Amino acid sequence: MLTLRYTILYVEHVPDALDFYERAFGLERGMLHEGGDYGELVTGQTKLAFSSLSLMRQLGKNPAPADAGSPAFEIAFETTEVESAFKRALDAGAVSVQKPRQEPWGQTTSYVADPNGFLVEICSPVQQSAG
Secondary structure, eight states: OOOOOEEEEEESOHHHHHHHHHHHHOOEEEEEOTTSSEEEEEOSSSEEEEEEHHHHHHTTOOOOOOOTTSOSOEEEEEOSOHHHHHHHHHHTTOEEEEEEEEOTTSOEEEEEEOTTSOEEEEEOOOOOOOO
């Protein structure tokens, strides 16, 4: 059996990314490597991690820049307080992509772009229908 241990986002400056996610979403820093090219946030069993673009290039990778306007990936944070979490993210420097709105399936969703261009959803739990 495989376990999803972490998701790694490639960013220009890892300490800044960690700082933003701590301020914007209240996440706790798990670690920052002494060289500053890798860090993790505590998000439960699966960590949200960041690696520097320069390190990835040194390892022979060619990461593409993130683009919230044309995303290939999104991070989703679930909360019962979507409006206040959305405002907190904006106050920390996120850019509004979609203001909180009620969806036809009963969920409240909103989207922001982080300073590196990654799309982040802030949403309420999906309401499970009985039956």
